[in-house]
Amino acid sequence: MSRLSTGFAIAVLAVAPAAAVEHQKKPPAPQQRPVQSAPARTGAAPDLARPELPIPSFRDMMRITPHGVPSAPPEGVAEETAAPAEDPFDPNADVAFGAYQRGLYLRAYDEAKRRAEATPPDPAAMTLLGELYANGYGVSRAPETAVGWYARAAKAGDRQAMTALALARVEGFGGPKDEKAAAALFEQAGEKNEPEALYNLAVMKFERGGAPQQAVAARLMKRAAELGEAAAQYAYAVLLKDGRGVEKDPSASAEWMRRAAEQDDVAALVEYGIAVFQGAGVVKNEAEAARLFRRAADRGNAIGQNRLARLYAYGRGVERDPAKAAAWHALASRQGLQDPWLEGFVETLPPEEREAASRLVARWTEGFGPVARASESDAPPSTSPQPSAAAAPAASKP
Incomplete structure (x- = not known):
């Protein structure tokens, strides 16, 4: 693909x-x-x-963002962006996203995995894991695993995950093509x-x-x-x-x-x-x-x-x-x-x-x-x- x-x-x-x-x-x-x-x-x-x-x-146009704040992800696997680093002592800082944005994918993966498996799980972290697996950033590229994380995040109400999952259904990425399901997901995300x-x-x-x-x-x-x-x-x-x-x-x-x-x-x-x-x-x-x-x-x-x-x-x-x-x-x-x-x-x-x-x-x-x-x-x-x-x-x- x-x-x-x-x-x-x-x-x-x-x-x-x-x-x-x-x-x-x-x-x-x-x-x-x-x-x-x-x-x-x-x-x-x-x-x-x-x-x-x-x-x-x-x-x-997927742009994984913290708390809905628009920002573009890095262009290259090892490239860092001009975005400021997240303050690790700021309780509101999105450490996983900050690491992802700067190309620190292993750190982003570890932090996102921790948050995704927490109680309650963090839907945004699940979406970020899906993006890492979809692109092979810090992990081996795994379409089915990516779609699995997108699906879990979408079920939890994450609108970016709904969009990513819909795109996957249109293309048949990580699973069979299903345009009807894609349209429904686009509509759900659009409502948000x-x-x-x-x-x-x-x-x-x-x-x-x-x-x-x-x-x-x-x-x-x-x-x-x-x-x-x-x-x-x-x-x-x-x-x-x-x-x-x-x-x-x-x-x-x-x-x-x-x-x-x-x-x-x-x-x-x-x-x-x-x-x-x-x-x-x-x-x-x-x-x-x-x-x-x-x-x-x-x-x-x-x-x-x-x-x-x-x-x-x-x-x-x-x-x-x-x-x-x-x-x-x-x-x-x-x-x-x-x-x-x-x-x-x-x-x-x-x-x-x-x-x-x-x-x-x-x-x-x-x-x-x-x-x-x-x-x-x-x-x-x-x-x-x-x-x-x-x-x-x-x-x-x-």
Whole structure:
């Protein structure tokens, strides 16, 4: 079973790959453009309109947290986070979680096991044990044991365990697949205001419930968005823009997209950047759009890199810089996002501009460069089959 950085990676229902951006409407590559002349500045830079972006899909958003306080678990088995250490003399400190968060998995296991076997047992500790066994952190990876701990914690009322167990039932991790049981668990966790459960339940209804369930799914997605889940905020923004399960509302869509972008949801950074560039449901601001594209580009998103390259080529929202345009285009191309127009633009550049672009690419991708630091979870989506008509909401084209 494939995984994300933590917990379960549920099968992606449908993802529009970064490489799937259509080119048929792009202008032909320039043939005899003077080397240093700027591209024509009539209208928007070509094809900055909505790209193909990931659509909502089942995803693992499990974040084991103490006392319901949001916090992300460590990215690597031996990696420590920037979170402060728990005070061992604080009676309210969650020592097991603190150790887990800092990558001290043996200590986290010992403390969680002690609390899980206490009288009365601690449901949160059971959930943490499930996460350790699910990922093989400090112990041998054991899906059935993980699911057993999730089930015990869920029975005791832990909403995160309900979500984890539901994800396991969808995937068939540690036991047989059972989507009916998964939906029931998502509903139980959703009643306890677990945003990840609400998000995944909404996706399940979109993908499996057909048109009659779209309004219900939209309401669930909105609840998850209101609880602060960035992926749900992005998804709900897409629903509002496309009018799926809700009335179309460009202004509200832009606002939810902004909230998701503020949490560095990469798809939202790109799409909100496009909305800001075009003034669609929000005040037009090309400089702000460029900053949003840069944040997505720094996180390794090919579409953000491509859009930023076009802005540098045109000098829209940024000072025109052919070398930076070529550099960002090169990074996007490495990920399979081809752009004939930019290819033609780069071909017109003199050797010194191309050499400068190569140096920029090396600086950005080596050592502590911004793209080198991009986490795997922020990378562009991988190629997946296109959704069916009843699948979750997709980002529409203009």
